[in-house]
Structure formats: structure tokens, C-alpha cells
Amino acid sequence: MRDRTDQTRAEVNNRSRRVTTVRVLAVTGVLAMTVTATACSSSSDKPTAAATPSTSATPVAASSATATPSPTVDPTAKATADVLAAYKAYTDYRVGALTSGHGDVNKQSAVSSGAAYQKLASDVFSAQQDGLLYKGAPVTHPEVTAVDLSSSPGKATMTDCLDTSNWTVVYAATGKSAAAPGQQTRIFVSITAEQVPDGAWRINQYVSDRGRSC
Structure with missing residues (x-):
């Protein structure tokens, strides 16, 4: 039991x-179910961080540099300026050679050619032979009257009213004036220039006309 x-x-x-x-x-x-549910709930209740929008760099339009067109050079205007510069170089050499009594073949060749070269050489030589020197300097008033670039070589004509008021000739030995009495002080000059192969201009004719007033 x-x-x-x-x-x-x-x-x-x-x-x-x-x-x-x-x-x-x-x-x-x-x-366990409660803990799992709580964890899921806590996890799902967490606020989700808002996605930060990606900022992409705004493309900057490249400013295309506008090419400035180079100014058009008028060939005749350029030639005119070059001819005037050549005439100044010629007269500067002429005045220097006649006031010093000495020429320079290389410098003379750089500013003159043809008949103008021969006349310049003759004037300097004659002054040396006669014992003459020039004092002061003339004042030039050149004017280009025509330019022909179609010919080969290019040619130009010009005139000058040469003022010799302060350009006098004297005897080198005494310093006394050697100028002929009654001469005009303003001399009309006809000039021609010629373009050489390198593009430069040379004075190739220089003719004084004392009988023509200007």
C-alpha cells in the first residue's frame, strides 16, 4: 500500500x-519574442537620416577669348611714311657731310642711289676742293606727291621747299661767307625715291630749282 x-x-x-x-x-x-519585437520596433522607430543631396559643380562656361583683328595697314600710307623717313635720312646725311667736309661711302649708299648718289658725292667733293664748309642746317618741308607700288621696283615722287635761311656756305680758311649775293633762301626741290629689294627706300634723284619760288 x-x-x-x-x-x-x-x-x-x-x-x-x-x-x-x-x-x-x-x-x-x-x-524572447517580446525582446525581439522591442528591438525591431526600436530599430524601425529610429529616424532615418535624410540622404544628403549630392552637389555637383555647376559647369562654368569657358569664355572664349574674342580675337581682336589686327588693324589693316594701307600699303600706300605705309609707303608714304617710309619715303618720308628715307628722305629725312638722306638730308641728315647730306647736311652732316657738307658741314664736316667729309663723306662716308657706306652711309651714303644706305640713303641714296642712282643720280642722287652721284650728285651727293659730287657736292661733297666740290666743297672739299673749293675749301668750303656749310654752317647751320636747312629746314625741310617735304610732301609726297605720288606712290606707285605696282611697278617693280616701287617708285615715289615728292617735293620740298627747302628753307636755307640758316644754311650758309663759308670759306673754311677764313669763315667768311662764300654765298653768291642775291640768292633765294627758299629753294624748290624735286625728289624721287625707289624701293630696293629688301623693301627699304632710297632717294635716287634730287634736283634743286633756284629759279622756282616756293
Whole structure:
């Protein structure tokens, strides 16, 4: 009888343990589900950081540099200026040679050619032979009257009203005036210039006309 009672108690205890175990497992599962749900909820409730819009550099339109057209040079105007410069170089050399009494073949070749070269050489030589020197300097008033660039070489004509008021000839030995009395002080001069192969201009004719007023 006692044995049966003990057996019954043992079975009751076993059943009680199983029920307790099941309850513990059930509670544990519920807790686990609760924790998982809470974690998911917390994770989903977190505010998502707004995506920062990417800022792309605005392309700057390259300003194309506008090429400034080079000014057009008038060939005739340039030739006119070059001829006047050539005449100044010629008169500067002429005045220097006649006031010093000495010429320079190389310099003379650089400013004159043809008949003008020969006349200039003759004037300097004659002054040396006659013992004459020039004092002061003339004042020029050149004017280009025509330019022909179609010919080869190019040619130009010009005139000058040479003022010799301060340009006098004297005897080198005494310094006395050697000028002929009654001479005009303003002399009309006809000049021609010619372009040489390198593009420069040379005076190739120089004719004084003392009988023509200007």
C-alpha cells in the first residue's frame, strides 16, 4: 500500500516538473519574442537620416577669348611714311657731310642711289676742293606727291621747299661767307625715291630749282 502511495507521489511530482518546465519554456519564449519585437520596433522607430543631396559643380562656361583683328595697314600710307623717313635720312646725311667736309661711302649708299648718289658725292667733293664748309642746317618741308607700288621696283615722287635761311656756305680758311649775293633762301626741290629689294627706300634723284619760288 505504501509502495503504491509513493509511486503515485512520484508520478505527481514528475507531472508537476513537466508542467513547470513547459511554463518556463513558454515564459522564456514570450520574453524572447517580446525582446525581439522591442528591438525591431526600436530599430524601425529610429529616424532615418535624410540622404544628403549630392552637389555637383555647376559647369562654368569657358569664355572664349574674342580675337581682336589686327588693324589693316594701307600699303600706300605705309609707303608714304617710309619715303618720308628715307628722305629725312638722306638730308641728315647730306647736311652732316657738307658741314664736316667729309663723306662716308657706306652711309651714303644706305640713303641714296642712282643720280642722287652721284650728285651727293659730287657736292661733297666740290666743297672739299673749293675749301668750303656749310654752317647751320636747312629746314625741310617735304610732301609726297605720288606712290606707285605696282611697278617693280616701287617708285615715289615728292617735293620740298627747302628753307636755307640758316644754311650758309663759308670759306673754311677764313669763315667768311662764300654765298653768291642775291640768292633765294627758299629753294624748290624735286625728289624721287625707289624701293630696293629688301623693301627699304632710297632717294635716287634730287634736283634743286633756284629759279622756282616756293
